[in-house]
Amino acid sequence: MRRSTRLAALLTAGILSLAVTACGSDNNKASDPGASNAPSSNINVGMAYDVGGRGDQSFNDSAAAGLDQAVKEFGMKPSESEATDGEAETAREERLRTFADNGFDPIIAVGFAYADAVKKVSAEYPELHFAIIDDASLADVPNVASLVFAEEQGSFLVGAAAALKTKTDHVGFIGGVETPLIQKFQAGYAAGVAAVNPDIKVDVTYLTQVPDFSGFGDPAKGKTAAQGMYDAGADIVYHAAGGSGGGVFEAAKEAGGLAIGVDSDQYETADPSVKDVIMTSMLKNVNVAVYKYLAEVNGGTFPAGVTTYDLKVDGVGYSTSGGKIDDIVPDLDAFKQQIIDGTIVVPTTP
Amino acid sequence: MSPRATKFLLGIAAPVLALVTAFAITSLVLIAAGDPAGEVWGQILSVPETRKLTNIINNATVLYLSGLAVAIGFRMNLFNIGVDGQYRVGAFVAAVVAGEAWLPGYLNTLLAVAAAILCGAAWAGIAGLLRATRGVSEVISTIMLNFIATSLVAFFLRKAAVRVEGSNSLGTKVIPEGSRIPSFSIGSGPGTEVYGFLFVAIFAGFAFWFVLNKTRFGFDLRATGQSTTAAVANGISVKKMTILAMLISGGVAGLVGLPILFGSAYSYGSTFQSGLGFAGIAIALLGRNNPIGIAIGALLFSFLNEQSNALQILVGVSPDIVAITQGVIVLTVVISYEIVRRYGVRLEQQHVAQALASEAPPPPGGPSSAEPEEVRA
Numbered sequence: 001m002r003r004s005t006r007l008a009a010l011l012t013a014g015i016l017s018l019a020v021t022a023c024g025s026d027n028n029k030a031s032d033p034g035a036s037n038a039p040s041s042n043i044n045v046g047m048a049y050d051v052g053g054r055g056d057q058s059f060n061d062s063a064a065a066g067l068d069q070a071v072k073e074f075g076m077k078p079s080e081s082e083a084t085d086g087e088a089e090t091a092r093e094e095r096l097r098t099f100a101d102n103g104f105d106p107i108i109a110v111g112f113a114y115a116d117a118v119k120k121v122s123a124e125y126p127e128l129h130f131a132i133i134d135d136a137s138l139a140d141v142p143n144v145a146s147l148v149f150a151e152e153q154g155s156f157l158v159g160a161a162a163a164l165k166t167k168t169d170h171v172g173f174i175g176g177v178e179t180p181l182i183q184k185f186q187a188g189y190a191a192g193v194a195a196v197n198p199d200i201k202v203d204v205t206y207l208t209q210v211p212d213f214s215g216f217g218d219p220a221k222g223k224t225a226a227q228g229m230y231d232a233g234a235d236i237v238y239h240a241a242g243g244s245g246g247g248v249f250e251a252a253k254e255a256g257g258l259a260i261g262v263d264s265d266q267y268e269t270a271d272p273s274v275k276d277v278i279m280t281s282m283l284k285n286v287n288v289a290v291y292k293y294l295a296e297v298n299g300g301t302f303p304a305g306v307t308t309y310d311l312k313v314d315g316v317g318y319s320t321s322g323g324k325i326d327d328i329v330p331d332l333d334a335f336k337q338q339i340i341d342g343t344i345v346v347p348t349t350p
Numbered sequence: 351m352s353p354r355a356t357k358f359l360l361g362i363a364a365p366v367l368a369l370v371t372a373f374a375i376t377s378l379v380l381i382a383a384g385d386p387a388g389e390v391w392g393q394i395l396s397v398p399e400t401r402k403l404t405n406i407i408n409n410a411t412v413l414y415l416s417g418l419a420v421a422i423g424f425r426m427n428l429f430n431i432g433v434d435g436q437y438r439v440g441a442f443v444a445a446v447v448a449g450e451a452w453l454p455g456y457l458n459t460l461l462a463v464a465a466a467i468l469c470g471a472a473w474a475g476i477a478g479l480l481r482a483t484r485g486v487s488e489v490i491s492t493i494m495l496n497f498i499a500t501s502l503v504a505f506f507l508r509k510a511a512v513r514v515e516g517s518n519s520l521g522t523k524v525i526p527e528g529s530r531i532p533s534f535s536i537g538s539g540p541g542t543e544v545y546g547f548l549f550v551a552i553f554a555g556f557a558f559w560f561v562l563n564k565t566r567f568g569f570d571l572r573a574t575g576q577s578t579t580a581a582v583a584n585g586i587s588v589k590k591m592t593i594l595a596m597l598i599s600g601g602v603a604g605l606v607g608l609p610i611l612f613g614s615a616y617s618y619g620s621t622f623q624s625g626l627g628f629a630g631i632a633i634a635l636l637g638r639n640n641p642i643g644i645a646i647g648a649l650l651f652s653f654l655n656e657q658s659n660a661l662q663i664l665v666g667v668s669p670d671i672v673a674i675t676q677g678v679i680v681l682t683v684v685i686s687y688e689i690v691r692r693y694g695v696r697l698e699q700q701h702v703a704q705a706l707a708s709e710a711p712p713p714p715g716g717p718s719s720a721e722p723e724e725v726r727a
Contacts, residue, residue, distance in 0.1 A: 082662065086623065094405060115517060136517070210520065
């Protein structure tokens with residue numbers, strides 16, 4: 001029952017916390033200014049993750065990778081904190097305020113769930129600087145930088161790849177949680193499939209509905225949903241479901257189908273046993289966005305306003321590791337060019 | 351010691367024992383993990399500043415209502431796991447009604463609150479009805495209804511949602527300013543506004559105590575909870591009580607999200623706080639289904655949540671450690687109450703034995719009369 005799952009979750013969380021703390025202390029050592037010729041900087045970066053935090057093998061991890069790179073190159077001093085499932089809005093606000101009160105500037109909020117909290121706290125601390133990922137509603141706030149992505153463009157390309165590679169003219173899409181953000185992935189994917197062949201059938205399913213965000217971290221749900229699609233005749237399934245994607249890959253392996261990863265190059269990061277089913281991955285380079293933002297901060301300027309990471313600046317894209325789509329790269333690059341030129345306008349809602 | 355003092359001490363002993371054990375177990379986990387236990391407790395047990403105190407009171411208000419809703423079911427021996435779904439249905443409906451603003455000012459608020467209570471009650475009533483007419487376990491049906499509530503609310507949220515430019519959140523229309531429940535400040539600066547809904551929660555707690563302990567209905571409810579056969583013998587309709595208890599539990603559950611809705615969020619969106627119903631189960635267990643106990647439980651959980659938030663930043667330990675503490679507290683509370691209850695029973699037995707021994711005439715042929723059984727034999 002739910003309570004025993006909760007208990008199990010608590011134990012897991014306890015174990016995870018060890019991992020997180022271990023990571024945290026490593027970073028601090030890396031940025032120790034006394035260590036040989038390591039670069040040093042007086043910039044303290046506060047990083048507020050969404051639920052899952054560092055180690056989620058997905059969105060948060062990607063942001064963490066960007067932070068790590070900046071810490072290594074510029075010697076910034078980072079501190080991290082992650083959201084807990086079912087926390088109050090005030091908990092998010094308080095997390096940002098704790099950073100603000102303890103000398104952290106800039107403060108990076110990872111995920112659109114922080115939008116209201118950043119809005120409130122950035123007004124309380126006008127002299128500090130904030131960045132938020134995946135939200136552009138604070139475009140006019142002078143001390144907030146909004147880092148957003150054209151997920152639909154990257155998804156369009158992997159949709160086209162799926163359409164070019166399917167043998168059954170039947171593909172699938174699995175979204176983690178049905179939010180406007182994940183619907184962008186779905187819309188782009190479906191448009192990409194239709195651009196190649198409008199007769200190809202696209203199955204769509206979402207693992208959970210808001211406010212249940214477990215769809216981003218439940219491989220069992222991902223596996224069941226994907227099995228259903230492969231059984232129904234789909235041969236390629238694209239997932240935008242964060243940590244649930246591992247289950248999608250397992251189902252693909254068992255069904256002899258293919259799967260498309262998301263956020264990072266999952267061919268490189270997924271479990272080696274399911275590596276060979278990952279045809280390509282839609283890259284959403286949150287790490288690039290975080291790194292570029294911190295690079296500017298290191299240079300002495302605090303960016304503000306909306307920065308959109310799209311195909312043009314390689315903010316999104318697709319991966320080719322594994323060599324499964326090498327033969328269609330020219331086709332995909334043609335689509336890519338058309339999107340960059342504006343000949344193809346990818347929809348953001350399904 | 352007077353029996354009254356003994357009873358009081360025993361009552362205090364259980365929660366103290368539970369807290370000390372939970373404290374010790376969490377410390378062991380921290381030490382085993384190589385984390386600085388001293389620093390962690392130093393942070394958690396530090397005196398909260400006004401802003402944090404405000405958050406503690408506000409979040410405790412929400413948890414309190416959830417605990418009350420669960421406790422009403424518990425008193426009737428019904429396990430309402432569905433508070434989670436009921437509060438979401440209630441909060442969503444209230445947000446839509448208040449956002450549409452069909453009535454002016456506080457009339458609009460009243461209408462929305464009434465709608466939340468009715469919808470929460472109706473949602474729980476389904477489980478009550480199924481239990482009363484078909485004997486369906488309310489544990490199963492309320493869990494199922496939680497899932498249905500999640501999907502249903504998500505579906506209607508997409509219909510009712512107003513998208514803000516550039517935002518990836520979904521939310522209902524914002525409640526007009528005139529219909530918001532005013533907060534009162536307990537300090538200076540931002541973030542020190544305590545929900546006005548606090549008074550509704552206190553009133554709900556008082557009503558809970560009054561109805562259960564001072565009315566015929568409350569007696570019927572407790573009687574049915576303790577023994578259905580006794581209730582039937584007393585002419586109480588168990589079916590009616592089952593449905594009524596679920597309706598009331600669901601009605602209170604409908605209130606759970608409203609402090610947040612009318613006090614700070616002003617709309618129901620995809621980031622509206624989740625999992626409050628499950629927290630309520632733990633808090634009702636912790637508070638022994640007693641309105642004061644639940645208040646203490648809610649404040650304790652809220653305090654731990656708030657104080658642990660900064661752990662990761664200031665001490666470098668994940669705040670998840672507090673989830674462990676909370677889980678352990680619930681377990682230790684259940685266990686320590688049982689231990690203390692058994693100890694109390696033994697004390698009472700000894701007491702009765704002594705009383706019997708001193709009252710009984712000395713048995714012929716033996717000065718020893720310590721064992722009353724022997725006396726009777």
